[in-house]
Amino acid sequence: MCDVCQTETATVFLTQIVDGNMQKVNLCEGCSKEKGVTDPTGFALADLLLGMGAAQSVERTASATGQRCANCGFTEAEFKKTGRLGCSACYRTFSEGLGGMLRGMHKGVRHTGKIPERLEKMLARDTEIRGLTSDLRRAVVEEQYETAAALRDKIRILEADQEAGE
């Protein structure tokens, strides 16, 4: 039974330690969202990894456990247990919960360092394709069909390279 609305079935169980005393709160899905407890993994992991005092842990009933990584089969429950992810695709699968945690853990949320050379080329090509595409649109509008044809050929070559991942 949900401690807040006293009507719905509780699916989120929150344990919070306040001044050394453990307090348990049971919430239904709706109330947990309203109270901002929508990100259980975020809570538990940030505390676990940063060792922050306000130890809060959320347990979800099996029925409420949602995500599973399509690439490796990793679940949120595993993540809570070990603080480690299953594979690189997990970062997408669990991106919602991870976002807040990374913010609390690091200096920023965007990587500003090294980029693998291969990707650097692809990212540069992406930018080039975008530029050429807007040039192409302008050429069509201005009825400069010869220029447009040349641009279109250029874009096709770049796109083919991009597909091949070269």
Next chain:
Amino acid sequence: MAIRNILNKSSDWLKGEGPHHDIVVSSRVRLARNLAGAPFPGWAKKAERTAVLERIRPRVEALPEMGDAYSLACQDLTALEKQVLVERHLISREHAAKGVGSAVVMNRRQSLSIMINEEDHLRMQSIRSGLQLRAAFRAVNKVDTELEASLDFAFDPDLGYLTACPSNVGTGMRVSAMLHVPGLVLSEQINQVIQAVNKIGLAVRGLYGEGTEALGNLFQISNQTTLGEAEEGIVDRLQKVILQVIEHEQNARQTLLQRRSNTLLDHMGRSYGILKHAYSMHSKEALNLLSLAKLGCDLGFYPEEQRHAVDELFMETQPAHLQKGSQQKLAAEERDALRATIIRQKLAACPEPDVVGVLERTAKQAGSSPEEGEKKQGEGPGESAQEGLI
């Protein structure tokens, strides 16, 4: 057998070279990398782990840096051999616990070691003697660039290099330096320094011992965050902070010499006596006494020729190093006896601390006699020592 050669030859980083090697024992930079899509080692099934190892290992062995490398599968190493590698910082404790599906490849100089299937698929580490963070970074960064030509590393344009633990995501880089700071410990300034360094987002912890207990006055400073700051920025930030800690340590040492010389001389004399005459010594006691002997070398109490012997003893008296020559596992008392014997033998030629010489030099430098300095002790070591750290 390859492992025998490693065990018998000491690591380059132990040579006591490089800038500020009297205070900075070593500089390390490690990069964590993973193959895109493949399950991380902790989640992978045995067959998947082995497949990753088979993909990565030949590439690592083919690196120009690894022309004369030792490539060792974890299951081929005994517990003692792994422990020796841990003591030399060539593999992590976690890696030492690994078996089938994990390996380590290291160059002959033991300045570069690459763990395969540790927490991440790749943990690449460069280690140097003294304060050489930039050189260590360049070396490991070059290896990374070489490997990415043939291995598809997991990378996200927003999050950077993707790692098993979100605390490493971004650069996947951990930069650390091991510092020997007996001056800060003896003058009870170490906690202030640790707090100041923590405040700017860097981690400090004792190298040996649990919790706040730091044996041998050895501390490790490292970056805590890996996302939102480029590699060069992280390295520079650490470099700056470490230079400041070095300055504080040097000041603390001078203050000890000038204002608390009797305390310092007492430490010197006692540590010398015990190191030279003990017949049983626990590793904790050895670390603390060797730290004083090392300080004695830095301050001129002992001749320069002794420095290498003292530096080597830090490693040679570690539990696994101690036992690597023995046929069977030694009991605790046997280890303590052996440790004391090795120390006595290695320091046999070490003369008594040159108290007169050091005090004369200090007096000349300070422009006053050490007796006068001793009276000022009540003022305590420089309160201002903390300024500038933040």
